[in-house]
Amino acid sequence: MIKNLKNIKAIILDLDDTLYDCSGTLVDRGRRQVAKTIAKLINCTEEEAYLLQSEIEEKYGTRINIYEKIVAFYNLPNRYTQELLEEFIHVDIADIILFPDVINTLTQLKTQGYKLILVTSGEIQIQREKIDILSLNTYFDDIFIADRNYNRTKKDCFHDIIQQYNLKPKEIVCVGDKIDDELCAAKFFGMLTIMFEHGRHYKAYLKEQEKHIKPDYCIKHIKDLLESKILNLPFSYLKPFRHLKRPYQ
Numbered sequence: 001m002i003k004n005l006k007n008i009k010a011i012i013l014d015l016d017d018t019l020y021d022c023s024g025t026l027v028d029r030g031r032r033q034v035a036k037t038i039a040k041l042i043n044c045t046e047e048e049a050y051l052l053q054s055e056i057e058e059k060y061g062t063r064i065n066i067y068e069k070i071v072a073f074y075n076l077p078n079r080y081t082q083e084l085l086e087e088f089i090h091v092d093i094a095d096i097i098l099f100p101d102v103i104n105t106l107t108q109l110k111t112q113g114y115k116l117i118l119v120t121s122g123e124i125q126i127q128r129e130k131i132d133i134l135s136l137n138t139y140f141d142d143i144f145i146a147d148r149n150y151n152r153t154k155k156d157c158f159h160d161i162i163q164q165y166n167l168k169p170k171e172i173v174c175v176g177d178k179i180d181d182e183l184c185a186a187k188f189f190g191m192l193t194i195m196f197e198h199g200r201h202y203k204a205y206l207k208e209q210e211k212h213i214k215p216d217y218c219i220k221h222i223k224d225l226l227e228s229k230i231l232n233l234p235f236s237y238l239k240p241f242r243h244l245k246r247p248y249q
Contacts, residue, residue, distance in 0.1 A: 011172070012158070013118055014175065015119075017201065020134060027200065029092070030089065036049075038070065063180060089123065097134070115141045119182060122148060155185040177201050187213050195215035197220050
């Protein structure tokens with residue numbers, strides 16, 4: 001049993017694959033786009049180049065630089081590692097939309113007095129554009145972006161949040177899809193962790209649960225936060241991780 005649930009004051013939420021479907025839109029779109037270049041470089045079809053990216057991620061994990069592996073395997077000039085990555089990242093994001101329950105959930109959580117903080121990682125300009133397109137600025141008390149170009153991590157952001165808002169880790173809930181990023185960082189500080197069951201990072205986690213820390217709880221929809229015991233409301237959708245079945249059993 002988690003202690004002091006009623007003491008929660010702040011909720012940290014991830015962006016990609018937590019508030020909108022990044023895997024099903026931008027990731028897939030980026031891989032389709034860069035597949036055209038890869039196909040020309042290694043003399044294969046675009047579909048083969050597209051599938052190659054998925055196969056490499058399947059083998060080496062979601063945190064690997066797929067394009068570094070392709071460049072090494074096919075003995076391509078090293079400059080293509082960054083060029084392919086840039087082509088993958090810079091796709092059209094104008095049509096991304098939030099999951100249906102997000103705005104209502106954020107609105108209710110703010111009404112109930114919780115401090116809402118968005119923490120995301122990537123290139124600042126791209127992440128800011130996503131936030132603007134999704135019209136999220138007004139729903140969050142603060143927004144932190146872990147810029148990979150400056151080696152700033154989500155752990156750095158969490159440290160700043162604790163200091164800036166004079167919060168204790170036990171007063172913070174972290175919600176996200178990546179066990180080896182925001183959830184691991186949250187566990188490091190002693191925050192309560194909730195895994196959002198969506199996207200390629202979650203699917204990768206299911207295959208190798210024994211290699212990772214365990215989240216405290218899992219949810220399938222952001223609206224499940226409104227029914228959670230963690231937020232001192234009637235327990236409904238939120239389920240302790242220990243009740244989850246292991247995959248392939």
